[in-house]
Amino acid sequence: MKIFSQDIVFGSANHELSLGETRENFSTHSKLNIVTTFGSNAQAEEFLTLLETSGLTGHGGAHFPVARKIRSAMQSPAGGTVVANAAEGEPGSAKDAALWQFRPHLVIDGLLIVAQLIQAKRLVIWIHNDERASHRSIVEAIKERELAGSPIHVEILTMPPRYISGENSSVIAGVRGEAIAPRYRLDKARPWGLGNPSILSHNSETLARIAMVRKYGVEAARSHLLTLLGLDRRTVTEAASSDTYGQVLSKTSGNPPTLFGGYGATWMPWDSIKNLQCDPATLRATGLSFGAGIIGVLPVGSCPIVETGRVLTWMAGQSARQCGPCFRGLADIAQRWNDFATKAISADDYHTMLIRIGLIPGRGGCAHPDGTIRLARSALTLFSDEVEKHLEGKCEYEHSLDFLPVPLEVATS
Amino acid sequence: MKKRAPNLEVLRIDPTICAGVAMCARVAPNTITLDPWGFPIIPTDVLTENMAKEAHKAVRACPKNALFIETREFEG
Ligand code: SF4
Ligand code: SF4
Numbered sequence: 258m259k260i261f262s263q264d265i266v267f268g269s270a271n272h273e274l275s276l277g278e279t280r281e282n283f284s285t286h287s288k289l290n291i292v293t294t295f296g297s298n299a300q301a302e303e304f305l306t307l308l309e310t311s312g313l314t315g316h317g318g319a320h321f322p323v324a325r326k327i328r329s330a331m332q333s334p335a336g337g338t339v340v341a342n343a344a345e346g347e348p349g350s351a352k353d354a355a356l357w358q359f360r361p362h363l364v365i366d367g368l369l370i371v372a373q374l375i376q377a378k379r380l381v382i383w384i385h386n387d388e389r390a391s392h393r394s395i396v397e398a399i400k401e402r403e404l405a406g407s408p409i410h411v412e413i414l415t416m417p418p419r420y421i422s423g424e425n426s427s428v429i430a431g432v433r434g435e436a437i438a439p440r441y442r443l444d445k446a447r448p449w450g451l452g453n454p455s456i457l458s459h460n461s462e463t464l465a466r467i468a469m470v471r472k473y474g475v476e477a478a479r480s481h482l483l484t485l486l487g488l489d490r491r492t493v494t495e496a497a498s499s500d501t502y503g504q505v506l507s508k509t510s511g512n513p514p515t516l517f518g519g520y521g522a523t524w525m526p527w528d529s530i531k532n533l534q535c536d537p538a539t540l541r542a543t544g545l546s547f548g549a550g551i552i553g554v555l556p557v558g559s560c561p562i563v564e565t566g567r568v569l570t571w572m573a574g575q576s577a578r579q580c581g582p583c584f585r586g587l588a589d590i591a592q593r594w595n596d597f598a599t600k601a602i603s604a605d606d607y608h609t610m611l612i613r614i615g616l617i618p619g620r621g622g623c624a625h626p627d628g629t630i631r632l633a634r635s636a637l638t639l640f641s642d643e644v645e646k647h648l649e650g651k652c653e654y655e656h657s658l659d660f661l662p663v664p665l666e667v668a669t670s
Numbered sequence: 671m672k673k674r675a676p677n678l679e680v681l682r683i684d685p686t687i688c689a690g691v692a693m694c695a696r697v698a699p700n701t702i703t704l705d706p707w708g709f710p711i712i713p714t715d716v717l718t719e720n721m722a723k724e725a726h727k728a729v730r731a732c733p734k735n736a737l738f739i740e741t742r743e744f745e746g
Binding site for chain 2 (some may be wrong): 438439580583586612616619620622
C-alpha cells in the first residue's frame, strides 16, 4: 500500500520545484475515510496491536518501534502534546517535503490518531522557517478542514533551518519553549519527552504510515520513502520492503561509491548495496542503517574525498555548540580534512587527523558527532586508493564536481 | 556466607554542560586527560579504587557540575 502513485522530483537547492503528483485537498482526501477516532478503549487497543504487528518503526532515522513509543506515552496522564516533526534536517532529504506538499491531510490524520490514543490536548507541527512550500501547504490544509466543517487546532511552530533542530530532544525542548538544542540523557534507549504530561514527537512519514495502517492494515507499514540524489535534483520514490536497491535504482551501472542513509551515515560501494532490500529491519539485522533513506550515487567527475570534506564542514557548522568534542572537535577535523582534500599534507599531519578522528565518538550529548565521524571513517575505508593519491598530491580530479547538497551556512549565535 | 558485593562506580559527564575549564583534569591527573581541544576524556570503564578516589575529587572540583558518579549494581 503506497502513499504516492509516482515519483516526486525536487530541485537540488530548495524545495520549490516539484514535479509528479498532484496535491490532495481535503475533499479528495476525505474519500479515503480514515477514521481518526476510537469508539472505545478496546478499539484503541486493537489498533495498537495492529500497529505492533505491522512492525512500524519511526522513519526519522532512529527507527524506534512506534507502538511502544505510543504505549509509553499512554502511561502518562492525559493532556499531553503530539508533535509532527517536519523539520527535515538532512539537506539531501525531501521526503517530508513531499508528504507535506502532496499528502498533508494524510500526515494530519496520523497526528490526530496519535493525539486520540494518548489523549493529547495540544497538537504541533514543527517545521523549519525556510520550508515555504511545505508551510503554505500546511496552512492551506488547516484552512480546508475548517471550511469543510472539521476544524482542527494545530500550532505551527517554526525555527531556523538547523540540522539539529529536528533531533528528538531538541524538538521537545523547543515545544516546551526552551532553547532548541539536544538534551543529554543517561538512558538513550528511553524515548525522550515522556512524563507528566508527555510530549510525543513523530517524524512526518511515521504519522503518514500510522494513518495508512489505520486504513489499509499492516501492509501499509511495508513501504518506505527514499530520496535519490542527482546532480540537479532530488527524487522522492517509494519502495516496498521487498524491493532491492538495485531494482529501485535500475539505471545504476558499474560500481560507483554511494552515500547510504544520510550525512551521518556511510559511503558504500554500489555492489554491496544493490542486492539489499529497502527495509529498515532487514538492514539493521545486517548492521546497516536505513537512516533517513537517502541514496547518493557519486557521479563521474566528483572526488569522494572532496565531497566528504564538504559534508564534514557543513556538519561541523551544524553543531549546537554545547559539547566541546562536537563543536571544537568537528571544526578541527573538517579543517584538517579539507587541507588533506585540497593540498598535499604530510603523512604526520594525516596521522594527527586520524588520531583526532578517533577521539570524538561517544563524547557528544547527542549522536551528531558520532554520525559525522562515521561518514569520515567510511570514506577513509572505502576510498583508500584516493587517500593514497591525495597524500601524494595526485588527486585525479582537476575540479571536483559539487554533488552532495550542502546549504549555505546560516548565521549562527 | 556471601561477601557483600562492592559498588561499582563509573564516572560520567554531561558534555552539554562541560565548559572545558579543566579543573577536573588538574585534580584527577591519573583518571582524566584532556583532548587536543581542552575537553576532558572520561574513562568509560568501571573505576579502580585509586581512580575512584580521584574521580570523587573531580566531581567536587567541577565548577559546572558536569561530572557525576554512577553506581552500578555488581553483577554475577
Ligand atoms: S553533540 Fe553537538 S549537536 Fe549534540 S548536543 Fe553536543 S554540541 Fe549539540
Ligand atoms: S571541570 Fe567540569 S567543566 Fe571543567 S573541564 Fe572538567 S568537567 Fe568540564
